[in-house]
Amino acid sequence: MSSPILRRLRDLPTFEMATGDPDPRGWPVRGGDGQAFGTVTELLVDLETRRVLYLNVQLDRGLPGVPTPAPHAETQILLPLEAVNLDTEGSSVFVTGLRRDTVASYPPFVDFILPAEFEGAMQRALSL
Amino acid sequence: MAELRIQPKKSSPSPWLLVALAVLVLAAAAYFYLRPDPADEPAPAATTVASTPADTLAPDSPAAAARATPPAGDSLETSPPLGSASPSRAELLALAPKLTQLADRADLRDDATIREQRDNFTSATARLEENDPSASLRPGLVAAANLLLAVQQKAYPNLEAEANALTLQASELSGRDSSPTEQAKNHTYLTQVANLFNTMSYPAKDVL
Numbered sequence: 001m002s003s004p005i006l007r008r009l010r011d012l013p014t015f016e017m018a019t020g021d022p023d024p025r026g027w028p029v030r031g032g033d034g035q036a037f038g039t040v041t042e043l044l045v046d047l048e049t050r051r052v053l054y055l056n057v058q059l060d061r062g063l064p065g066v067p068t069p070a071p072h073a074e075t076q077i078l079l080p081l082e083a084v085n086l087d088t089e090g091s092s093v094f095v096t097g098l099r100r101d102t103v104a105s106y107p108p109f110v111d112f113i114l115p116a117e118f119e120g121a122m123q124r125a126l127s128l
Numbered sequence: 129m130a131e132l133r134i135q136p137k138k139s140s141p142s143p144w145l146l147v148a149l150a151v152l153v154l155a156a157a158a159y160f161y162l163r164p165d166p167a168d169e170p171a172p173a174a175t176t177v178a179s180t181p182a183d184t185l186a187p188d189s190p191a192a193a194a195r196a197t198p199p200a201g202d203s204l205e206t207s208p209p210l211g212s213a214s215p216s217r218a219e220l221l222a223l224a225p226k227l228t229q230l231a232d233r234a235d236l237r238d239d240a241t242i243r244e245q246r247d248n249f250t251s252a253t254a255r256l257e258e259n260d261p262s263a264s265l266r267p268g269l270v271a272a273a274n275l276l277l278a279v280q281q282k283a284y285p286n287l288e289a290e291a292n293a294l295t296l297q298a299s300e301l302s303g304r305d306s307s308p309t310e311q312a313k314n315h316t317y318l319t320q321v322a323n324l325f326n327t328m329s330y331p332a333k334d335v336l
Contacts, residue, residue, distance in 0.1 A: 015134045051132065051133055084130055086130045
C-alpha cells in the first residue's frame with residue numbers, strides 16, 4: 001500500500017470541512033490528565049480519500065523537557081487522527097497517550113516531511 | 129476514534145455580483161424616490177401668442193377680430209336679461225367650478241395670464257349667479273374660451289388649434305339664449321368647452 005499524499009487543508013482553497021464534521025483548528029489539545037499542552041493549527045488531509053489523517057499541533061512554550069524553540073519558531077507535532085478524541089461540545093482535542101510531562105519524548109514535526117520511520121515513531125510514542 | 133472528512137466547497141455567487149445587484153437596487157430606488165415630479169418640470173416654450181400681454185390678442189387672430197367687431201346686439205343696453213331658466217346659463221354655471229379648479233391646478237396657477245383669465249371668468253359667472261338683470265351670457269362664454277386658451281398656451285401646446293377654434297366660436301355667439309337656435313348654438317359651444325376641459329384634465333404629457 002503506497003503512502004498517501006498529504007496536503008495542508010489551507011493549501012486546498014476549493015475544499016472545506018465536510019458538512020457536519022467539526023473543524024478543530026484552534027482547539028486546545030489536552031493530554032490524558034486533561035491538561036492542555038498545545039493547539040491545533042492545521043489539518044493534513046489525504047485528497048484521494050478526502051479524509052483528515054493528522055492534526056498539526058503547535059506545542060505551548062515552557063513544557064517540561066521540550067527545548068525552547070528559536071525566536072519566531074514554534075515546536076510542532078503531528079497527531080494521527082486515530083489517536084485522538086474530539087470533544088465537539090468543549091471544542092477540545094483529547095489524546096490519552098500523551099501528557100504535558102511526556103510530550104517531550106514525542107517526535108517533533110520539524111519540517112513538512114514525513115520520513116518512512118516517522119509514522120512508526122509516532123505510533124510507538126502513543127502506544128498504538 | 130475520530131473521523132474528519134473534507135468536501136469540495138459549494139459554489140457561492142461572486143461577491144462582485146452581489147455588489148452589482150446592490151448597486152442596481154439602490155439606483156432603482158433612487159430613481160423612483162428622486163425623480164422630478166411632472167408638476168415641477170419646466171413649462172414648454174411659450175408660443176408667440178403666449179408672449180403677448182394678457183389683455184391683448186395677436187393682431188391677426190380670429191379672437192382679436194371678433195373682439196374688434198362684436199356681434200350686433202352685444203351690449204349691456206341691448207342684451208336682454210337672462211332668465212334663471214336659461215339652459216345655457218345653467219350649463220355655463222355648472223362648468224364654472226370645474227374651469228376654476230383647472231386654473232388652480234398646481235402647474236397652472238402661477239401663470240399670470242391664467243390668473244387674469246380665471247378672474248375674468250369668475251367675475252362674469254359671479255354676475256350670472258347673482259341673477260344680475262343686466263348680466264349677459266356672452267362675457268362668461270368668451271371668458272371660458274380665453275381661460276382655456278391661456279391654459280393651452282401654458283401647458284398644452286398640442287391643443288392650439290382647438291383652443292383657437294373655441295375662441296373664434298365664442299366671438300360669434302350673441303350672448304342671447306332665448307330662441308331655440310341660440311340655445312342650440314350655445315349648447316354646441318359649451319359642449320366644445322367641456323370637451324376641451326376634459327382633455328386638459330389629463331396631464332400635459334399624456335395629451336397628444
